[in-house]
Amino acid sequence: MxxxxxxxxxxxxxxxxxxxxxxxxxxxxxxxxxxxxxxxxxxxxxxxxxxxxxxxxxxxxxxxxxxxxxxATMDVRQVAAPSLRALNTETGQTVHLGYFENPTVIYVDKYAGNAPVQMYSRIGTPAPLHCTAMGKAVAASLPEAERTALAAGLDYPVSTERTITNAADYLHELDTVRRQGYALNLGEHEEVVSAVAVPIRQPDGRVHYAIDLAVPNVVVGEDELRAFIPQVLGTAADIERALGY
Structure with a gap:
C-alpha cells in the first residue's frame, strides 16, 4: 500500500x-x-x-x-523567518517583514542589525506607503486600477526633503519599482535611514507582504545599500518558493 x-x-x-x-x-x-x-x-x-x-x-x-x-492557513511570518534570519546574519543589517493594510504597511517581524545606530521600527507599528521601501514594493504590485486609486487617495505627509508629495510622482516611482523588481527608500521617511524592499508573491499571485533591508545611512552609503539588492531579491525568492508560488 x-x-x-x-x-x-x-x-x-x-x-x-x-x-x-x-x-x-x-x-x-x-x-x-x-x-x-x-x-x-x-x-x-x-x-x-x-x-x-x-x-x-x-x-x-x-x-x-x-x-x-x-x-490560506499558512503563517507567512513563520515561513519567512528562516530566510529573514539568514539575510540578517549574512548582512549584519536590520531586516523587516511587512503586511499591506491599506493605507499603510505594518511591521510584523524584525531582525535588528548590529550597527551602532539602531532604528525605531517596532513590530506592530504602521509605516506609510508613499515614503517607505516596503510601502512602495506592495503598492507597485497592485493591479493598475487599484494602484491608481491608492495613489489618488493618499495624503502624502512630508517627512523629509526627499519625500514624494503627490500622486503623479508616486505613480511614476511605482512604475520604476515594477520594472526593476525592488523599491528603494533613500532617506524619504527618516533622514538617517535608507532601505531596499522586495514584494512577496503568494500562490495566487497577489502581494500582501514585502521584506526590506534597512540601514543607517550615516554608516552605510547608497552604493553599499544597492550592493545588498541581489541578496534581498534572493531572500524574497526563497520565501516565495516556501509559500508555493
Whole structure:
C-alpha cells in the first residue's frame, strides 16, 4: 500500500508540471499501462485528477482545494523567518517583514542589525506607503486600477526633503519599482535611514507582504545599500518558493 501511495503522489506531482496520457504516465513511471490506468482512475474518482476529451489527465479540483486551504492557513511570518534570519546574519543589517493594510504597511517581524545606530521600527507599528521601501514594493504590485486609486487617495505627509508629495510622482516611482523588481527608500521617511524592499508573491499571485533591508545611512552609503539588492531579491525568492508560488 505504501508503494502505491508513493506512486500516486509522484503521478500527481508530474501532472502538476504537465498533463499526460495514461501511456505517458506508464512510460515515465515505469509501470504497466493497466496499472497507470487504474491509478489515474482512482485519482479521478477522488477528485485529485481529471481526464479531458483528448485523453490527457490534469490535476483535479480536489487537489487545488487542498492546496489553497494549506496556503490560506499558512503563517507567512513563520515561513519567512528562516530566510529573514539568514539575510540578517549574512548582512549584519536590520531586516523587516511587512503586511499591506491599506493605507499603510505594518511591521510584523524584525531582525535588528548590529550597527551602532539602531532604528525605531517596532513590530506592530504602521509605516506609510508613499515614503517607505516596503510601502512602495506592495503598492507597485497592485493591479493598475487599484494602484491608481491608492495613489489618488493618499495624503502624502512630508517627512523629509526627499519625500514624494503627490500622486503623479508616486505613480511614476511605482512604475520604476515594477520594472526593476525592488523599491528603494533613500532617506524619504527618516533622514538617517535608507532601505531596499522586495514584494512577496503568494500562490495566487497577489502581494500582501514585502521584506526590506534597512540601514543607517550615516554608516552605510547608497552604493553599499544597492550592493545588498541581489541578496534581498534572493531572500524574497526563497520565501516565495516556501509559500508555493
Amino acid at each position: 505504501s508503494e502505491s501511495l508513493r506512486r500516486g503522489l509522484r503521478v500527481l506531482a508530474a501532472l502538476a508540471d504537465e498533463p499526460a496520457t495514461a501511456s505517458r504516465v506508464a512510460e515515465s513511471h515505469g509501470v504497466s499501462l493497466s496499472t497507470a490506468v487504474r491509478l489515474l482512475q482512482l485519482l479521478v474518482e477522488e477528485g485529485f485528477a481529471r481526464r479531458d476529451e483528448t485523453g490527457r489527465y490534469h490535476v483535479g479540483s480536489q487537489l487545488l482545494q487542498v492546496a489553497y486551504h494549506v496556503v
